[in-house]
Amino acid sequence: LAVSKKDDQEKLSKTTEPKNRNNTTAWMYGPSHLQRFIDELSRSDPSRKGKVRIQRANRRAMQLLESAEPWSASDKITLGVVLIKMLLETAKVDLRGGRRRLNFDEEGNPLGTPAFEYQKKWENGSKLVGYVTMSEDFYKMVIEDKFSSLDAMTSRQKPMVVPPIDWTSPFDGGYTILKTEFMRTRGCQLQVNALKEADLTILMDGLNVLGKVPWVINKKILSTAEKCWDDGIVLGDIPSRDDHNLPPAPIRPEGKNKEYEEAQGEFQSYRNALMKYRRIHQKNMDLRSLRCSALLKLNQADQFKEFQKIYFPYNVDFRGRAYPVPPHLSNIGSDLCRGMLTFSESKPLGPRGLYWLKVHLANLAGNDKITFDERAEFTEKNMENIRACVNDPFGENKWWMSLDDPFQALATCYEIVAAIDSGSPETYESSLPVHMDGSCNGLQHYAALGRDRVGGKAVNLCPLDKPQDVYSGVMEEVIKRVAEEADKFLDINESDPDKLTKNERKALADHRAAKLVNGLIDRGVVKRTVMTSVYGVTYIGAKKQIHEKIEEKLEDRGVDVDEIEDEIFAACGYLARVTMDVMGDLFQGARQTMNWLATCAQLITSQGQPVAWMSPTGVPAVQPYRQKQPYTIVTLLQTIVLINNSDNLPAHKARQTSAFPPNYIHSLDSAHMLLTAIEMDKRGLTFSAVHDSFWTHAADIDEMNDVLRCCFIDLYKRPLLEELKEAWELQYPSLNFPDLPEKGDLDLNDVRKAPYFFQ
Numbered sequence: 001l002a003v004s005k006k007d008d009q010e011k012l013s014k015t016t017e018p019k020n021r022n023n024t025t026a027w028m029y030g031p032s033h034l035q036r037f038i039d040e041l042s043r044s045d046p047s048r049k050g051k052v053r054i055q056r057a058n059r060r061a062m063q064l065l066e067s068a069e070p071w072s073a074s075d076k077i078t079l080g081v082v083l084i085k086m087l088l089e090t091a092k093v094d095l096r097g098g099r100r101r102l103n104f105d106e107e108g109n110p111l112g113t114p115a116f117e118y119q120k121k122w123e124n125g126s127k128l129v130g131y132v133t134m135s136e137d138f139y140k141m142v143i144e145d146k147f148s149s150l151d152a153m154t155s156r157q158k159p160m161v162v163p164p165i166d167w168t169s170p171f172d173g174g175y176t177i178l179k180t181e182f183m184r185t186r187g188c189q190l191q192v193n194a195l196k197e198a199d200l201t202i203l204m205d206g207l208n209v210l211g212k213v214p215w216v217i218n219k220k221i222l223s224t225a226e227k228c229w230d231d232g233i234v235l236g237d238i239p240s241r242d243d244h245n246l247p248p249a250p251i252r253p254e255g256k257n258k259e260y261e262e263a264q265g266e267f268q269s270y271r272n273a274l275m276k277y278r279r280i281h282q283k284n285m286d287l288r289s290l291r292c293s294a295l296l297k298l299n300q301a302d303q304f305k306e307f308q309k310i311y312f313p314y315n316v317d318f319r320g321r322a323y324p325v326p327p328h329l330s331n332i333g334s335d336l337c338r339g340m341l342t343f344s345e346s347k348p349l350g351p352r353g354l355y356w357l358k359v360h361l362a363n364l365a366g367n368d369k370i371t372f373d374e375r376a377e378f379t380e381k382n383m384e385n386i387r388a389c390v391n392d393p394f395g396e397n398k399w400w401m402s403l404d405d406p407f408q409a410l411a412t413c414y415e416i417v418a419a420i421d422s423g424s425p426e427t428y429e430s431s432l433p434v435h436m437d438g439s440c441n442g443l444q445h446y447a448a449l450g451r452d453r454v455g456g457k458a459v460n461l462c463p464l465d466k467p468q469d470v471y472s473g474v475m476e477e478v479i480k481r482v483a484e485e486a487d488k489f490l491d492i493n494e495s496d497p498d499k500l501t502k503n504e505r506k507a508l509a510d511h512r513a514a515k516l517v518n519g520l521i522d523r524g525v526v527k528r529t530v531m532t533s534v535y536g537v538t539y540i541g542a543k544k545q546i547h548e549k550i551e552e553k554l555e556d557r558g559v560d561v562d563e564i565e566d567e568i569f570a571a572c573g574y575l576a577r578v579t580m581d582v583m584g585d586l587f588q589g590a591r592q593t594m595n596w597l598a599t600c601a602q603l604i605t606s607q608g609q610p611v612a613w614m615s616p617t618g619v620p621a622v623q624p625y626r627q628k629q630p631y632t633i634v635t636l637l638q639t640i641v642l643i644n645n646s647d648n649l650p651a652h653k654a655r656q657t658s659a660f661p662p663n664y665i666h667s668l669d670s671a672h673m674l675l676t677a678i679e680m681d682k683r684g685l686t687f688s689a690v691h692d693s694f695w696t697h698a699a700d701i702d703e704m705n706d707v708l709r710c711c712f713i714d715l716y717k718r719p720l721l722e723e724l725k726e727a728w729e730l731q732y733p734s735l736n737f738p739d740l741p742e743k744g745d746l747d748l749n750d751v752r753k754a755p756y757f758f759q
Helices: 007-015 023-028 031-042 048-066 073-090 136-144 148-153 189-197 201-211 219-230 260-303 335-339 350-364 372-381 383-391 406-421 441-450 453-458 470-486 502-517 523-533 539-556 565-586 588-605 653-682 698-717 720-731 748-753
Strands: 116-123 127-134 165-169 172-174 215-217 314-317 322-324 341-343 433-437 612-614 620-622 629-634 639-644 688-690 693-697
Touching: 073 116, 073 629, 073 639, 127 136, 136 260, 165 201, 172 201, 189 620, 201 314, 201 322, 201 653, 219 260, 219 335, 219 406, 260 335, 322 653, 335 341, 335 406, 341 433, 350 372, 350 406, 350 433, 350 698, 372 383, 383 406, 433 698, 441 453, 441 588, 441 653, 441 698, 453 588, 470 502, 470 523, 470 565, 502 565, 523 539, 523 565, 539 565, 565 588, 588 653, 588 720, 612 720, 653 688, 653 693, 653 698, 693 698, 698 748
Parallel strands: none
Antiparallel strands: 116 127, 165 172, 215 341, 314 322, 433 693, 612 620, 629 639, 688 693
């Protein structure tokens, strides 16, 4: 890949950014004038006027780049499209003779084929959308060299090799050179203004604790993952190197001079073939994305594998949830990312560390519904498999590949074997992070808010000998209801569908759906819907989640899912409805609190205001959802429709209302994590986290378990809902907010003795 050596042209592109200070400026930087300007610049011998104009443009470009004045969305788009157009015209790939670098002809133009292609496609038959895609040559190049030729361009925000700068204000912290955004505000100026006035001490202290944790690349797991890629082994995040067989694109039938039924039949066959073609084509495009994603992870791990310490700067979203800034490689990533990362600092396992490593491996294997002792026993029973995997991960015994999180599991296998073989496991220096995860954490927060004993028991807030599995409980009830529906006898005459009543059609549809999915439902089918139900998942979202799992199961049974796509779609809608009904019945306490929060949000939005609140750690949260206002920009390539979501637009009442309950719960789980991080740091213990998954050294798991429970209890001893209501009543004195939902009799102190609260 190379871009033409026309440095002035790149500088000029900055000048296309219109500041819209007056109509003359907007006119001067309109598409026609920009194109004339670029054509002038591209000439080998520009005119005298052209040279003067180029010099003037370069000066203006420097002024704009050095200015602190923010650029509007239209300014960025106008500039961006000019740069994209230049990239399309100048970026080339030349693979002749195995070359990776580009040669130039006598006039300085790059040789080779275009690296990118621009095309327009109709979407949904009504919208023409422009796409910039990688050419086949370019795609092959980056896949073959694992993005090594693009190291400098894959991402500016990578892991750091020095500790991040501590956050001391919303404008100071993170990367040492790159400007780091403290909060992902989604363009909400109200949020920015609130941050300037807030006391963010707790939030910044928590982010600084997370950011100063040193990591190192686990070279064994990196090497294993690279071999999986090189050998075409499909495992976890390593996708297939081969595309699905794509049939020829079907040809639309003309339908002329044919009987209606014959033409209708041909068109239906064409429609089915077209759907199948598009489906397989999309699967291939998804595979390409997965390959690029995996290679970017491997590429960055390879770049940093020789560093003794690497760091991840953190920032937050508008609810206060913390995220590492680097997009490709971090501990918040997938199993592959987590497996390739380990703490830089090691610590003796002590008397209980090896036990927790064994429990950790069982969790990664998917055996997390049994007691801790049974999990440790599971690992001990599989020591022969563990040693075989460590001795040769690609030998005859590939036990580790069958586990839920294979790369993290293999890393744990290495650690367990090394500790045992050291002869003194208690003094063995271990650097592997061990995780403790919340049990359906959203429901845990709802149960604590409402002191819901029934809900709290279901999500392990109470002392129990064995862990409760809320997903299995929901699954069993869903299976029962679906089986009852499938076994029903319907006395309905289906011979003439037009004569069926609305109720009969619904009963028939539910019966057919139940018969299709009966026997396919397991814990995995309902898990995502249960997990996200407390975070405001919609019926459509739940249907999509279930659809993916049901299709996988039908394909495993050899069913051609393309042939019965409509039936599957309807059946998954039915199953989503049943699952959400079961959730509402089983967790009535959570539903009452959720409804109270939504009702209050609806009252606030009725005043034309966005919902805002203060999190327990002092983070001012303002929901950014506004009514959309589309407007069009004319660029050098095409017209582009942008959405204006300015604070001046009316609040989007429906989104403000439906999003508030899950957003509020997210602000609470963030508060719990940050408070735990600060307390762990005070005790001199290493701590990292991925939302409701808390990490530390194996030796410190028992102490972390104590800390996270104490922080949770302290958090919920505060009258959080009462404080929320009081703040709103002061802010909106004309509104009559409903009474708080009645609280149950859950004793928060039980959480201290609940062994499976986090597990």
